Amino acid sequence: MKYTEEHEWLLDDDGVITVGITEHATEQLGDIVFVELPEVGTEVTKDDEIVVIESVKAASDILAPLDGEIVEVNEAIVDEPGKINEDPMGDAWFFKMKPSDPSQIDDYMDEAGYKDFIS
């Protein structure tokens, strides 16, 4: 698993990357009450603001971690945003994407690097 400085996690499953936010991110955000996901098929560029999440405190954006195409989104978290607080690293993933340049993922931190980053 790889991690971004924006507190996203990326899991590579045979060339399809699942993206969610870390437990640390959910702790900082507080209870999440709203999520807006991109549409399947959207072509995104790294750092595009593609997801909006709102917590009880404020709105924040989630950036596309890689160039590529959105191939699946997790509608379950749109219906029940609270799931993100419950299981951010598992069932409450945000979207899956097919990167156009899979090597971009190598730039991100591994788990040890991310732990350092947030400590």
Place this chain on the structure above:
Amino acid sequence: MGELKETPLTGLHRELGAKMTGFAGYDMPLQFSLGVMKEHLHTRAKAGLFDVSHMGQVIVRHPAGYGGAAQAMEGLVPVDLLGLGEKRQRYGFFTNEQGGILDDLMLTNRGDHLLVVVNAACKGADIAHMKAGLPDCEVVAVTDRALLALQGPAAVEALAPIAGGCEIMKFLDTGIFTSDFGELWVSRSGYTGEDGYEISVPDDQAEALARALLSHDAVEPIGLGARDSLRLEAGLCLYGQDIDVATTPVEAGLTWAIQKSRRADGKRAGGFPGAEIILDQIENGVARCRVGLRPETRAPMRQSTLIYGSEDADEPIGQITSGAFGPSIEAPMSMGYVAASHSSPETMLFGEVRGKRLPVSVAPLPFIRANFKR
């Protein structure tokens, strides 16, 4: 801004694991371990303990006793204070010459003097305003007392063992109780829409009292995050956000707090700053007013969101002043000012969120039914 001030409970907040935030110059708990959503729901279901020690407690005395203090204070607030019964409390506001609101406050008839509770951010200005406006009164800030709010249906059972007799008080009754924690000044009031109490306690007893209340099974510590969503669900204004010097009490929908005796044709009509403007607005209406707003999608519409009359209108007809997710109503909620022509309940309007016009309907306030002990 300089160093944040602490309250007598700051150490306890930290010990309880609060996430702290700066608010009106004070280091205050934003949330505790439950988190904003659960703290909110717990307060409505059982009872929540809030530290509101940052608010100002001020005693106003006059040589002629309560009547003198009340009469003098009526020159600063559009509230009937001479008609306020002993040990009763009333909501009010200081107005300016333009009819704007300088602060909102609670006023109590304490038999031989007046007790005033004002907002933290305004207290310095309020005290100066009272000293200047009440030359025959002695205006004394109470600086050796903390203020706790205990709110929710279980508040009574948590406080009764400490302040015996508080259970028979009704909404907006006040009393002074001798307790193990010194002399407590208790009012049956609060700012959550729930039954409950505000308790003024000597500084050196505040932490012990808070611990005693928290030892009750039903009571959890609650931060400012949930305090904000609770008051918004209850349709209550936050000074500096929903009301300020640029809003009049009539625009803000607070005309109910101006008793008949202070209105045109009343026994003591007017006589407060901005009376001409405010009484004219009561008579002839206002161009804009504060309304409740329910977004039709799940997206919350927060402070500063512009409101339009249609999806393609060029000019906004209003703006949101408070917006959040309402944990008890399980939906986003906002309040704000809109043109009076667009203010009747169920009017469909549009709020611009991240460049998109999303539907929002005018809704009656409060969003939840108040649970006061009348």
